[in-house]
Amino acid sequence: MSGAMVLHKKYFLSALPVFMFLLYGCSGIFPQHEPLEVKAARIHGEVLTVDTHVDTPMRLSRPQFNLGELHEPRKGDGKVDLPRMKEGGLDAVFFAVFVSQRARTPEGNNKAKERAFRTFDAIQEAIKAHSSMAELALVPDDAYRIEKAGKRAIYIGMENGYPIGSDLSLIKRYYDLGARYITLCHTRNNDICDSSTDKPEHHGLSEFGEQVVAEMNLLGMIIDVSHISDDSFYDVLKVSKAPVIASHSCARALCDHPRNLDDEMLRKLVENGGVIQMCILSAYVKTPVPNSERDAAMKALREKYGNLSELSEEDERKAREERRAFDEKYPRRLATVSDAVDHIDHIVRIVGIDHVGIGTDFDGGGGLDGCYDVSEIGNITRELVRRGYTEKQIRKIWGENFMRVFREVMKVAHKVQSVP
Numbered sequence: 069m070s071g072a073m074v075l076h077k078k079y080f081l082s083a084l085p086v087f088m089f090l091l092y093g094c095s096g097i098f099p100q101h102e103p104l105e106v107k108a109a110r111i112h113g114e115v116l117t118v119d120t121h122v123d124t125p126m127r128l129s130r131p132q133f134n135l136g137e138l139h140e141p142r143k144g145d146g147k148v149d150l151p152r153m154k155e156g157g158l159d160a161v162f163f164a165v166f167v168s169q170r171a172r173t174p175e176g177n178n179k180a181k182e183r184a185f186r187t188f189d190a191i192q193e194a195i196k197a198h199s200s201m202a203e204l205a206l207v208p209d210d211a212y213r214i215e216k217a218g219k220r221a222i223y224i225g226m227e228n229g230y231p232i233g234s235d236l237s238l239i240k241r242y243y244d245l246g247a248r249y250i251t252l253c254h255t256r257n258n259d260i261c262d263s264s265t266d267k268p269e270h271h272g273l274s275e276f277g278e279q280v281v282a283e284m285n286l287l288g289m290i291i292d293v294s295h296i297s298d299d300s301f302y303d304v305l306k307v308s309k310a311p312v313i314a315s316h317s318c319a320r321a322l323c324d325h326p327r328n329l330d331d332e333m334l335r336k337l338v339e340n341g342g343v344i345q346m347c348i349l350s351a352y353v354k355t356p357v358p359n360s361e362r363d364a365a366m367k368a369l370r371e372k373y374g375n376l377s378e379l380s381e382e383d384e385r386k387a388r389e390e391r392r393a394f395d396e397k398y399p400r401r402l403a404t405v406s407d408a409v410d411h412i413d414h415i416v417r418i419v420g421i422d423h424v425g426i427g428t429d430f431d432g433g434g435g436l437d438g439c440y441d442v443s444e445i446g447n448i449t450r451e452l453v454r455r456g457y458t459e460k461q462i463r464k465i466w467g468e469n470f471m472r473v474f475r476e477v478m479k480v481a482h483k484v485q486s487v488p
Protein backbone atom coordinates (compact mmCIF):
# COMPACT_ATOMS: atom_id res chain seq x y z
CA MET A 69 0.00 0.00 0.00
CA SER A 70 1.49 3.36 -0.94
CA GLY A 71 1.83 6.31 1.48
CA ALA A 72 -0.63 8.34 -0.59
CA MET A 73 -3.30 5.64 -0.19
CA VAL A 74 -2.88 5.59 3.60
CA LEU A 75 -3.21 9.34 3.73
CA HIS A 76 -6.36 9.20 1.64
CA LYS A 77 -7.94 6.60 3.88
CA LYS A 78 -7.09 8.54 7.08
CA TYR A 79 -8.45 11.72 5.56
CA PHE A 80 -11.62 9.91 4.50
CA LEU A 81 -12.26 8.42 7.95
CA SER A 82 -11.81 11.74 9.77
CA ALA A 83 -14.09 13.52 7.29
CA LEU A 84 -16.78 10.79 7.34
CA PRO A 85 -19.01 12.23 10.13
CA VAL A 86 -19.07 15.61 8.35
CA PHE A 87 -20.11 13.88 5.12
CA MET A 88 -22.84 11.89 6.85
CA PHE A 89 -24.18 15.03 8.51
CA LEU A 90 -24.33 16.80 5.15
CA LEU A 91 -25.99 13.85 3.44
CA TYR A 92 -28.71 13.44 6.07
CA GLY A 93 -29.20 17.19 6.23
CA CYS A 94 -29.95 17.51 2.52
CA SER A 95 -32.69 15.26 1.21
CA GLY A 96 -31.72 16.19 -2.36
CA ILE A 97 -28.34 14.47 -1.90
CA PHE A 98 -29.82 11.45 -0.14
CA PRO A 99 -33.05 10.92 -2.08
CA GLN A 100 -33.58 7.34 -0.92
CA HIS A 101 -34.69 8.76 2.44
CA GLU A 102 -37.36 10.87 0.83
CA PRO A 103 -40.83 9.35 1.40
CA LEU A 104 -42.45 8.05 -1.83
CA GLU A 105 -45.24 10.65 -1.89
CA VAL A 106 -42.81 13.54 -1.36
CA LYS A 107 -40.38 12.26 -3.96
CA ALA A 108 -43.12 11.61 -6.56
CA ALA A 109 -44.63 15.08 -6.02
CA ARG A 110 -41.21 16.71 -6.28
CA ILE A 111 -40.33 14.92 -9.53
CA HIS A 112 -43.79 15.51 -11.00
CA GLY A 113 -43.41 19.22 -10.27
CA GLU A 114 -39.89 19.45 -11.68
CA VAL A 115 -40.16 17.62 -15.00
CA LEU A 116 -41.96 19.02 -18.04
CA THR A 117 -45.16 17.00 -18.44
CA VAL A 118 -46.61 16.67 -21.94
CA ASP A 119 -49.82 14.87 -22.85
CA THR A 120 -49.81 14.34 -26.62
CA HIS A 121 -53.51 13.65 -27.14
CA VAL A 122 -56.78 14.91 -25.67
CA ASP A 123 -60.10 15.42 -27.47
CA THR A 124 -61.23 18.37 -25.34
CA PRO A 125 -61.74 20.68 -28.38
CA MET A 126 -64.93 18.75 -29.20
CA ARG A 127 -66.39 20.54 -26.16
CA LEU A 128 -65.05 23.99 -26.97
CA SER A 129 -67.72 24.83 -29.52
CA ARG A 130 -70.43 24.22 -26.90
CA PRO A 131 -71.42 27.54 -25.31
CA GLN A 132 -71.83 26.01 -21.84
CA PHE A 133 -68.24 24.73 -21.78
CA ASN A 134 -65.63 27.15 -20.43
CA LEU A 135 -62.02 25.92 -20.55
CA GLY A 136 -61.10 28.29 -17.71
CA GLU A 137 -63.59 26.81 -15.25
CA LEU A 138 -63.36 23.76 -13.04
CA HIS A 139 -65.64 20.92 -14.19
CA GLU A 140 -66.98 17.75 -12.61
CA PRO A 141 -65.75 14.83 -14.77
CA ARG A 142 -67.94 12.20 -13.13
CA LYS A 143 -71.01 14.15 -14.22
CA GLY A 144 -69.85 13.99 -17.85
CA ASP A 145 -68.48 17.53 -17.78
CA GLY A 146 -65.15 16.70 -19.41
CA LYS A 147 -61.81 15.57 -18.08
CA VAL A 148 -59.61 18.51 -19.01
CA ASP A 149 -59.79 22.22 -18.19
CA LEU A 150 -57.14 24.77 -17.29
CA PRO A 151 -57.71 24.76 -13.50
CA ARG A 152 -57.47 20.96 -13.38
CA MET A 153 -54.41 20.94 -15.64
CA LYS A 154 -52.76 23.15 -13.05
CA GLU A 155 -53.99 21.01 -10.17
CA GLY A 156 -52.71 17.84 -11.88
CA GLY A 157 -49.40 19.41 -12.87
CA LEU A 158 -49.85 19.00 -16.63
CA ASP A 159 -47.63 21.60 -18.32
CA ALA A 160 -48.34 20.99 -21.99
CA VAL A 161 -51.04 19.28 -23.97
CA PHE A 162 -51.96 18.57 -27.58
CA PHE A 163 -55.56 19.52 -28.32
CA ALA A 164 -56.89 17.35 -31.15
CA VAL A 165 -58.73 18.86 -34.08
CA PHE A 166 -60.81 15.74 -34.56
CA VAL A 167 -63.09 15.12 -37.53
CA SER A 168 -64.87 11.78 -37.69
CA GLN A 169 -64.75 9.86 -40.94
CA ARG A 170 -67.73 10.35 -43.23
CA ALA A 171 -68.27 10.19 -47.02
CA ARG A 172 -65.11 10.45 -49.12
CA THR A 173 -66.77 12.68 -51.71
CA PRO A 174 -66.05 16.30 -52.66
CA GLU A 175 -69.02 17.33 -50.52
CA GLY A 176 -67.94 15.18 -47.55
CA ASN A 177 -64.35 16.44 -47.82
CA ASN A 178 -65.58 20.01 -47.88
CA LYS A 179 -67.70 19.53 -44.78
CA ALA A 180 -64.71 17.92 -43.01
CA LYS A 181 -62.53 20.90 -43.94
CA GLU A 182 -65.14 23.37 -42.62
CA ARG A 183 -65.45 21.42 -39.39
CA ALA A 184 -61.68 21.42 -38.96
CA PHE A 185 -61.51 25.19 -39.51
CA ARG A 186 -64.25 25.72 -36.92
CA THR A 187 -62.36 23.61 -34.39
CA PHE A 188 -59.11 25.54 -34.99
CA ASP A 189 -61.08 28.76 -34.40
CA ALA A 190 -62.63 27.40 -31.20
CA ILE A 191 -59.19 26.47 -29.84
CA GLN A 192 -57.70 29.86 -30.71
CA GLU A 193 -60.65 31.65 -29.11
CA ALA A 194 -60.47 29.59 -25.92
CA ILE A 195 -56.75 30.34 -25.58
CA LYS A 196 -57.33 34.05 -26.23
CA ALA A 197 -60.13 34.14 -23.65
CA HIS A 198 -57.79 32.64 -21.03
CA SER A 199 -54.50 34.22 -21.98
CA SER A 200 -53.49 34.63 -18.33
CA MET A 201 -53.66 30.82 -17.91
CA ALA A 202 -52.68 29.38 -21.30
CA GLU A 203 -50.76 30.09 -24.47
CA LEU A 204 -50.62 28.52 -27.92
CA ALA A 205 -47.38 26.55 -28.40
CA LEU A 206 -45.86 25.87 -31.83
CA VAL A 207 -42.30 24.63 -31.29
CA PRO A 208 -40.68 22.44 -28.60
CA ASP A 209 -39.08 25.37 -26.73
CA ASP A 210 -42.47 27.04 -26.31
CA ALA A 211 -43.56 24.46 -23.73
CA TYR A 212 -40.53 25.14 -21.50
CA ARG A 213 -40.94 28.92 -21.83
CA ILE A 214 -44.71 28.87 -21.17
CA GLU A 215 -44.26 26.52 -18.19
CA LYS A 216 -41.74 28.97 -16.68
CA ALA A 217 -44.32 31.73 -17.05
CA GLY A 218 -46.70 29.63 -14.93
CA LYS A 219 -49.11 28.95 -17.80
CA ARG A 220 -50.30 25.86 -19.68
CA ALA A 221 -48.88 25.27 -23.16
CA ILE A 222 -51.52 24.25 -25.71
CA TYR A 223 -50.30 22.58 -28.88
CA ILE A 224 -52.60 21.46 -31.67
CA GLY A 225 -52.67 18.08 -33.42
CA MET A 226 -55.15 16.92 -36.05
CA GLU A 227 -56.83 13.55 -35.51
CA ASN A 228 -57.76 12.09 -38.91
CA GLY A 229 -56.32 13.33 -42.20
CA TYR A 230 -59.84 13.32 -43.70
CA PRO A 231 -60.06 17.17 -43.76
CA ILE A 232 -57.12 17.17 -46.22
CA GLY A 233 -59.57 15.68 -48.72
CA SER A 234 -57.66 15.42 -52.00
CA ASP A 235 -55.99 18.84 -51.65
CA LEU A 236 -52.37 18.58 -50.50
CA SER A 237 -52.12 22.37 -50.11
CA LEU A 238 -54.50 22.15 -47.14
CA ILE A 239 -51.76 20.50 -45.07
CA LYS A 240 -49.85 23.78 -45.04
CA ARG A 241 -53.07 25.66 -44.18
CA TYR A 242 -53.52 23.43 -41.12
CA TYR A 243 -49.84 23.81 -40.25
CA ASP A 244 -50.18 27.61 -40.44
CA LEU A 245 -53.19 27.40 -38.13
CA GLY A 246 -50.98 25.68 -35.55
CA ALA A 247 -51.32 21.93 -36.19
CA ARG A 248 -48.05 20.13 -35.48
CA TYR A 249 -49.12 16.53 -36.08
CA ILE A 250 -51.70 14.69 -38.13
CA THR A 251 -53.03 11.27 -37.17
CA LEU A 252 -53.32 9.88 -40.69
CA CYS A 253 -56.72 8.24 -40.19
CA HIS A 254 -59.29 7.42 -37.48
CA THR A 255 -61.46 4.33 -36.94
CA ARG A 256 -62.26 3.95 -40.66
CA ASN A 257 -60.19 3.95 -43.84
CA ASN A 258 -59.73 7.23 -45.67
CA ASP A 259 -58.01 8.30 -48.90
CA ILE A 260 -54.63 8.33 -47.13
CA CYS A 261 -54.45 4.85 -45.62
CA ASP A 262 -56.22 1.90 -44.01
CA SER A 263 -57.39 2.06 -40.41
CA SER A 264 -56.54 -0.58 -37.80
CA THR A 265 -60.28 -0.99 -37.15
CA ASP A 266 -61.58 -1.28 -40.74
CA LYS A 267 -61.27 -3.82 -43.56
CA PRO A 268 -58.14 -3.58 -45.75
CA GLU A 269 -58.71 -1.38 -48.79
CA HIS A 270 -55.38 0.13 -49.88
CA HIS A 271 -53.44 -2.57 -48.00
CA GLY A 272 -51.45 0.16 -46.29
CA LEU A 273 -50.69 3.69 -47.40
CA SER A 274 -52.30 4.85 -50.68
CA GLU A 275 -50.38 6.72 -53.38
CA PHE A 276 -52.02 9.90 -52.16
CA GLY A 277 -51.00 8.93 -48.62
CA GLU A 278 -47.36 8.80 -49.77
CA GLN A 279 -47.70 12.37 -51.01
CA VAL A 280 -49.24 13.40 -47.69
CA VAL A 281 -46.27 11.91 -45.81
CA ALA A 282 -43.79 13.69 -48.12
CA GLU A 283 -45.58 17.02 -47.67
CA MET A 284 -45.62 16.61 -43.88
CA ASN A 285 -41.88 15.80 -43.91
CA LEU A 286 -41.32 18.95 -45.94
CA LEU A 287 -43.31 21.15 -43.56
CA GLY A 288 -41.87 19.67 -40.37
CA MET A 289 -45.19 18.23 -39.28
CA ILE A 290 -45.12 15.09 -37.14
CA ILE A 291 -46.73 11.97 -38.61
CA ASP A 292 -48.95 10.19 -36.10
CA VAL A 293 -49.37 6.44 -36.66
CA SER A 294 -51.99 5.84 -33.95
CA HIS A 295 -55.22 4.36 -35.42
CA ILE A 296 -53.59 3.28 -38.71
CA SER A 297 -53.42 -0.40 -39.75
CA ASP A 298 -50.25 -2.48 -39.36
CA ASP A 299 -49.66 -2.41 -43.15
CA SER A 300 -50.10 1.37 -43.15
CA PHE A 301 -47.65 1.63 -40.23
CA TYR A 302 -44.93 -0.30 -42.08
CA ASP A 303 -45.57 1.69 -45.29
CA VAL A 304 -45.26 5.01 -43.44
CA LEU A 305 -41.95 3.96 -41.91
CA LYS A 306 -40.68 3.01 -45.36
CA VAL A 307 -41.42 6.41 -46.90
CA SER A 308 -41.10 8.91 -44.03
CA LYS A 309 -37.80 10.78 -43.88
CA ALA A 310 -38.50 11.82 -40.29
CA PRO A 311 -39.25 9.92 -37.07
CA VAL A 312 -42.94 9.39 -36.29
CA ILE A 313 -45.08 9.19 -33.16
CA ALA A 314 -47.97 7.04 -32.02
CA SER A 315 -49.73 9.85 -30.12
CA HIS A 316 -52.04 7.55 -28.11
CA SER A 317 -51.42 3.79 -28.33
CA CYS A 318 -50.39 0.93 -26.02
CA ALA A 319 -48.48 -2.36 -26.24
CA ARG A 320 -50.35 -5.18 -28.00
CA ALA A 321 -48.36 -7.80 -26.07
CA LEU A 322 -50.27 -6.77 -22.92
CA CYS A 323 -53.64 -5.91 -24.48
CA ASP A 324 -54.46 -7.55 -27.79
CA HIS A 325 -56.23 -4.70 -29.58
CA PRO A 326 -55.53 -3.63 -33.19
CA ARG A 327 -55.08 -0.02 -31.94
CA ASN A 328 -51.98 -1.13 -30.03
CA LEU A 329 -48.45 -1.78 -31.36
CA ASP A 330 -46.93 -5.27 -31.21
CA ASP A 331 -43.29 -5.84 -30.26
CA GLU A 332 -42.12 -6.02 -33.87
CA MET A 333 -43.74 -2.64 -34.56
CA LEU A 334 -42.10 -1.21 -31.43
CA ARG A 335 -38.69 -2.33 -32.71
CA LYS A 336 -39.40 -0.79 -36.13
CA LEU A 337 -40.48 2.43 -34.44
CA VAL A 338 -37.12 2.58 -32.67
CA GLU A 339 -35.23 2.04 -35.95
CA ASN A 340 -37.14 5.07 -37.21
CA GLY A 341 -36.21 7.06 -34.07
CA GLY A 342 -39.86 7.53 -33.11
CA VAL A 343 -41.82 7.33 -29.89
CA ILE A 344 -44.99 5.59 -28.63
CA GLN A 345 -47.11 7.68 -26.28
CA MET A 346 -48.89 5.32 -23.92
CA CYS A 347 -52.67 5.80 -23.96
CA ILE A 348 -54.82 5.39 -20.85
CA LEU A 349 -58.06 4.37 -22.55
CA SER A 350 -59.10 1.40 -20.42
CA ALA A 351 -59.90 -1.00 -23.30
CA TYR A 352 -56.42 -0.45 -24.79
CA VAL A 353 -54.77 -0.97 -21.41
CA LYS A 354 -56.55 -4.14 -20.33
CA THR A 355 -58.96 -6.34 -22.30
CA PRO A 356 -62.41 -5.84 -20.71
CA VAL A 357 -64.24 -8.85 -19.28
CA PRO A 358 -66.91 -9.74 -21.90
CA ASN A 359 -70.50 -8.84 -20.95
CA SER A 360 -72.89 -9.65 -23.81
CA GLU A 361 -75.84 -7.77 -22.28
CA ARG A 362 -73.76 -4.63 -21.82
CA ASP A 363 -72.19 -4.92 -25.28
CA ALA A 364 -75.62 -5.25 -26.96
CA ALA A 365 -76.98 -2.23 -25.04
CA MET A 366 -73.89 -0.22 -25.99
CA LYS A 367 -74.28 -1.15 -29.65
CA ALA A 368 -77.91 0.03 -29.56
CA LEU A 369 -76.89 3.32 -27.92
CA ARG A 370 -74.15 3.90 -30.52
CA GLU A 371 -76.56 3.21 -33.37
CA LYS A 372 -79.12 5.58 -31.87
CA TYR A 373 -76.80 8.59 -31.59
CA GLY A 374 -73.79 7.94 -33.86
CA ASN A 375 -70.86 10.27 -33.29
CA LEU A 376 -71.37 12.91 -30.59
CA SER A 377 -69.48 15.54 -32.52
CA GLU A 378 -72.08 15.38 -35.29
CA LEU A 379 -75.09 15.96 -33.00
CA SER A 380 -77.01 19.10 -32.21
CA GLU A 381 -76.46 20.49 -28.75
CA GLU A 382 -79.81 19.18 -27.54
CA ASP A 383 -79.22 15.68 -28.93
CA GLU A 384 -75.72 15.62 -27.49
CA ARG A 385 -77.11 16.46 -24.05
CA LYS A 386 -79.66 13.63 -24.38
CA ALA A 387 -76.95 11.22 -25.55
CA ARG A 388 -74.73 12.11 -22.60
CA GLU A 389 -77.61 11.64 -20.15
CA GLU A 390 -78.39 8.22 -21.60
CA ARG A 391 -74.72 7.32 -21.47
CA ARG A 392 -74.59 8.27 -17.78
CA ALA A 393 -77.65 6.11 -17.06
CA PHE A 394 -76.02 3.31 -19.06
CA ASP A 395 -72.83 3.53 -17.00
CA GLU A 396 -74.87 3.35 -13.81
CA LYS A 397 -76.76 0.30 -15.03
CA TYR A 398 -73.66 -1.45 -16.34
CA PRO A 399 -70.78 -0.27 -14.17
CA ARG A 400 -67.48 -1.03 -15.83
CA ARG A 401 -64.30 -1.81 -14.04
CA LEU A 402 -61.66 0.47 -15.42
CA ALA A 403 -58.06 -0.63 -15.77
CA THR A 404 -55.80 0.78 -13.06
CA VAL A 405 -52.76 3.07 -13.07
CA SER A 406 -50.68 0.00 -12.28
CA ASP A 407 -52.09 -1.79 -15.37
CA ALA A 408 -51.13 1.23 -17.50
CA VAL A 409 -47.60 1.50 -16.10
CA ASP A 410 -47.20 -2.21 -16.98
CA HIS A 411 -47.29 -0.98 -20.62
CA ILE A 412 -44.47 1.48 -19.95
CA ASP A 413 -42.49 -1.32 -18.26
CA HIS A 414 -43.06 -3.58 -21.26
CA ILE A 415 -42.09 -0.96 -23.85
CA VAL A 416 -38.96 -0.09 -21.86
CA ARG A 417 -38.08 -3.81 -21.62
CA ILE A 418 -38.46 -4.26 -25.40
CA VAL A 419 -36.97 -1.03 -26.75
CA GLY A 420 -35.44 0.92 -23.86
CA ILE A 421 -36.31 4.14 -22.04
CA ASP A 422 -35.91 6.57 -24.99
CA HIS A 423 -38.99 5.68 -27.01
CA VAL A 424 -41.98 5.95 -24.68
CA GLY A 425 -44.19 8.82 -23.58
CA ILE A 426 -47.80 9.54 -22.55
CA GLY A 427 -50.91 10.53 -24.55
CA THR A 428 -53.99 10.13 -22.35
CA ASP A 429 -56.90 10.45 -24.83
CA PHE A 430 -58.88 12.29 -22.14
CA ASP A 431 -62.27 13.38 -23.51
CA GLY A 432 -61.87 10.77 -26.24
CA GLY A 433 -62.37 7.79 -23.93
CA GLY A 434 -59.20 7.97 -21.79
CA GLY A 435 -59.40 7.54 -18.01
CA LEU A 436 -58.44 4.92 -15.47
CA ASP A 437 -59.25 3.90 -11.94
CA GLY A 438 -56.83 6.25 -10.17
CA CYS A 439 -56.31 8.55 -13.15
CA TYR A 440 -59.84 9.44 -14.18
CA ASP A 441 -59.16 13.02 -15.23
CA VAL A 442 -56.24 15.38 -15.73
CA SER A 443 -56.12 16.36 -12.05
CA GLU A 444 -54.94 12.80 -11.22
CA ILE A 445 -52.03 12.36 -13.65
CA GLY A 446 -49.55 12.63 -10.76
CA ASN A 447 -50.58 9.08 -9.87
CA ILE A 448 -48.76 7.84 -12.99
CA THR A 449 -45.56 9.52 -11.76
CA ARG A 450 -46.14 8.06 -8.29
CA GLU A 451 -46.38 4.54 -9.76
CA LEU A 452 -43.22 5.10 -11.84
CA VAL A 453 -41.32 6.26 -8.73
CA ARG A 454 -42.69 3.31 -6.74
CA ARG A 455 -41.31 0.95 -9.42
CA GLY A 456 -37.87 2.50 -9.20
CA TYR A 457 -37.80 4.79 -12.24
CA THR A 458 -35.31 7.62 -11.69
CA GLU A 459 -36.04 11.31 -12.14
CA LYS A 460 -34.04 11.30 -15.37
CA GLN A 461 -36.09 8.41 -16.76
CA ILE A 462 -39.39 9.98 -15.70
CA ARG A 463 -38.34 13.24 -17.37
CA LYS A 464 -37.86 11.30 -20.62
CA ILE A 465 -41.23 9.55 -20.33
CA TRP A 466 -43.19 12.70 -19.49
CA GLY A 467 -41.85 14.81 -22.33
CA GLU A 468 -38.19 14.66 -23.32
CA ASN A 469 -38.56 11.66 -25.62
CA PHE A 470 -41.44 13.26 -27.45
CA MET A 471 -39.67 16.63 -27.69
CA ARG A 472 -36.59 14.90 -29.15
CA VAL A 473 -38.76 13.53 -31.97
CA PHE A 474 -40.49 16.91 -32.45
CA ARG A 475 -37.08 18.62 -32.83
CA GLU A 476 -35.83 15.93 -35.20
CA VAL A 477 -38.91 16.30 -37.42
CA MET A 478 -38.21 20.05 -37.69
CA LYS A 479 -34.54 19.38 -38.50
CA VAL A 480 -35.47 16.91 -41.26
CA ALA A 481 -37.81 19.54 -42.75
CA HIS A 482 -34.95 22.02 -42.97
CA LYS A 483 -32.83 19.42 -44.70
CA VAL A 484 -35.60 18.46 -47.15
CA GLN A 485 -36.36 22.13 -47.86
CA SER A 486 -32.69 22.91 -48.58
CA VAL A 487 -32.42 20.20 -51.24
CA PRO A 488 -32.65 22.08 -54.58
Ligand SMILES: [Zn+2]
Pocket residue numbers: 227295316429432
Ligand atom coordinates in the same frame (compact mmCIF):
# COMPACT_ATOMS: atom_id res chain seq x y z
ZN1 LIG B 1 -58.08 8.40 -31.10
